[in-house]
Amino acid sequence: MTDSTLAAGETTLTVTRDGLTAETTVTVLAAGTALPGGTVLWTVAEADPTVPARATVLRAVPTGAADDDPALFFIDEGSAWAGAVLARPARSP
Numbered sequence: 651m652t653d654s655t656l657a658a659g660e661t662t663l664t665v666t667r668d669g670l671t672a673e674t675t676v677t678v679l680a681a682g683t684a685l686p687g688g689t690v691l692w693t694v695a696e697a698d699p700t701v702p703a704r705a706t707v708l709r710a711v712p713t714g715a716a717d718d719d720p721a722l723f724f725i726d727e728g729s730a731w732a733g734a735v736l737a738r739p740a741r742s743p
Contacts, residue, residue: 658683692722 655661658680664673679685692707705727710720731737 655678658678660675660677662673662675664671666672685691691709706725708723708725710722712719
């Protein structure tokens with residue numbers, strides 16, 4: 651996926667592959683704009699408020715060792731729905 655943003659604003663990106671769809675909202679700031687203190691950079695939105703989020707997004711700290719340092723890490727809790735039960739493998743946190 652490539653996004654060529656031309657101006658500041660908010661947009662929704664949608665990706666569909668193999669019958670699955672993911673969607674995210676992105677806010678683009680004008681070049682040179684500083685983020686106010688306390689700005690949330692990444693969140694995992696719950697698609698259904700009755701279903702608990704089972705993951706965390708953490709901002710990565712660039713090392714400068716490579717041009718393609720990750721911007722974030724997605725940490726999956728390891729649980730999954732089995733019917734109406736939220737199951738967690740024995741070795742999950």
